[in-house]
Amino acid sequence: MPDKSFNAFKIAQEQFDKVADYLGLDQATRDLLRNPLREYHFLIPVRMDDGSVKVFQGFRVQHNDARGPAKGGVRFHPQETIDTVKALAMWMTWKCSVVDIPLGGGKGGVVCDPHNLSEREQENLCRGWVRQVAYNIGPYLDVPAPDVMTSGQHMVWMMDEFEKIHNGRFPGVITGKPQGMGGSLGRTEATGYGVVYVLREALSEMGIDIRKTKAAFQGFGNVSRHAVELYSQYGGVPLCVSCWDQEEQKAFTYLKEDGIDLQELLKITNRFGEIDKDEARKLGYEVLPGDAWIEQDVDILVPAALEHQITGENASRISPRVKIVVEGANGPTTPDADLILQERGIFVIPDFLANAGGVTCSYFEQVQCNMNYFWTKDEVLSKLDTKMTEAYLQVSALARERKLYMRDAAYVIAIQRVVEACKWRGWI
Ligand code: NAD
Numbered sequence: 001m002p003d004k005s006f007n008a009f010k011i012a013q014e015q016f017d018k019v020a021d022y023l024g025l026d027q028a029t030r031d032l033l034r035n036p037l038r039e040y041h042f043l044i045p046v047r048m049d050d051g052s053v054k055v056f057q058g059f060r061v062q063h064n065d066a067r068g069p070a071k072g073g074v075r076f077h078p079q080e081t082i083d084t085v086k087a088l089a090m091w092m093t094w095k096c097s098v099v100d101i102p103l104g105g106g107k108g109g110v111v112c113d114p115h116n117l118s119e120r121e122q123e124n125l126c127r128g129w130v131r132q133v134a135y136n137i138g139p140y141l142d143v144p145a146p147d148v149m150t151s152g153q154h155m156v157w158m159m160d161e162f163e164k165i166h167n168g169r170f171p172g173v174i175t176g177k178p179q180g181m182g183g184s185l186g187r188t189e190a191t192g193y194g195v196v197y198v199l200r201e202a203l204s205e206m207g208i209d210i211r212k213t214k215a216a217f218q219g220f221g222n223v224s225r226h227a228v229e230l231y232s233q234y235g236g237v238p239l240c241v242s243c244w245d246q247e248e249q250k251a252f253t254y255l256k257e258d259g260i261d262l263q264e265l266l267k268i269t270n271r272f273g274e275i276d277k278d279e280a281r282k283l284g285y286e287v288l289p290g291d292a293w294i295e296q297d298v299d300i301l302v303p304a305a306l307e308h309q310i311t312g313e314n315a316s317r318i319s320p321r322v323k324i325v326v327e328g329a330n331g332p333t334t335p336d337a338d339l340i341l342q343e344r345g346i347f348v349i350p351d352f353l354a355n356a357g358g359v360t361c362s363y364f365e366q367v368q369c370n371m372n373y374f375w376t377k378d379e380v381l382s383k384l385d386t387k388m389t390e391a392y393l394q395v396s397a398l399a400r401e402r403k404l405y406m407r408d409a410a411y412v413i414a415i416q417r418v419v420e421a422c423k424w425r426g427w428i
Helices: 008-023 027-033 082-098 119-133 152-166 187-206 222-233 262-266 277-282 290-295 335-343 357-371 377-402 406-424
Strands: 038-047 053-064 070-077 105-111 142-146 214-218 237-245 250-255 286-289 300-303 324-326 347-349
Touching (some): 008 335, 027 406, 038 119, 053 119, 070 152, 082 357, 119 152, 142 152, 187 324, 187 347, 222 237, 250 290, 286 290, 357 377, 377 406
Parallel strands (some): 070 142, 214 300, 300 324, 324 347
Antiparallel strands (some): 237 250
16 A cells, blocks of 8 residues: 655655756756646546446646657556656656657556446546547657556557547557557567566676576566566576455565466466465465565565555565666655665666666657558567667666766766757757
């Protein structure tokens, strides 16, 4: 359950301020970049299946679009807040910049729990969301995508509503679409695979053989399961994954000493990435408390579920064996936990670099939609690997050269590029 006192936007601003000091940015530049350029708050009335009308709160935030149209997912979450959306929009700006794609940062959300909504109600919610921002988003303005608890189906409903309003076909308005509907091959795998491409590079720089490593994953959704998949293909041992349990309203960790089997776990996982506990036990999994993933005797931790998961309180429980934390989720590590990881010499690959594979592939999706010509999956993944590897090597080289923490090095590169774009445009 998210902690109410936790404010992701404050964290995003603190992280920015630290780098702004380091770069000596002037006041106007700070004022421009530590807040979103635009934010939209709106209500979405939805006719429910029982005939009643329920009103949902929706948001869209465009943090900065100096380098290109805003880009970022739409989250459906019962604890969604505007500050989370603002933080995530800001992180999208840095993410697109750090991997050097010509897009800015945006994010959207709806306060809702899709567990309690039928397909038809979700469709109406998606269409209602688009109606409220139909003139504020678009292929050349702001391009949404799937995120927590939204899928390709939600994106197609959104695209369809946008196309009805604007009377045309605009596949570039949204990414994360299914194949055949303008989607790119490789998009589903992109974020999780991207996490493992940068992990592979980090291990190689440290001289560690990936086949001799073990990793603990938090989450079992899109990001985590594809990270598990590629990490296993590279010969690593995924010791455990954790996920939410809707029935008990808390998370559990699923562990197998010789490594979890992705395919067998997928067979007992629902569409929200929640594993059936009883079935898992029958398959020989140890079912541990939700936070047990963090204290396992592994080399690598991959938080890939939610923000605010590695904190000042639980960071001390991380095993001395852990060498790398690769942040698959957005904002999983709090600033006080960052200090502990830094002191302990744990190498952190920060979220907006590690999980940039999704947005990079979304950019590829737009490029392909514009050409109306689609690449093979191998082509997409190999372009993705090149982009992620280049970005990782630039950040790690800067971190070494200036003796910076990886998160700070990634920020320095990303923020500098956005500042440059704002200067070129004459905004500052
Ligand atoms: P998802 O909805 O597919 O999966 C989320 C997973 O986290 C599920 O398995 C869920 O059961 C689990 N979970 C929820 N609460 C938990 C808890 N308290 N403890 C343990 N597990 C919990 O979401 P996703 O697309 O995999 O995204 C995960 C994270 O990665 C989010 O922070 C998201 O913003 C970020 N991200 C996603 C993408 C993408 O392309 N999907 C791209 C970049 C960043």
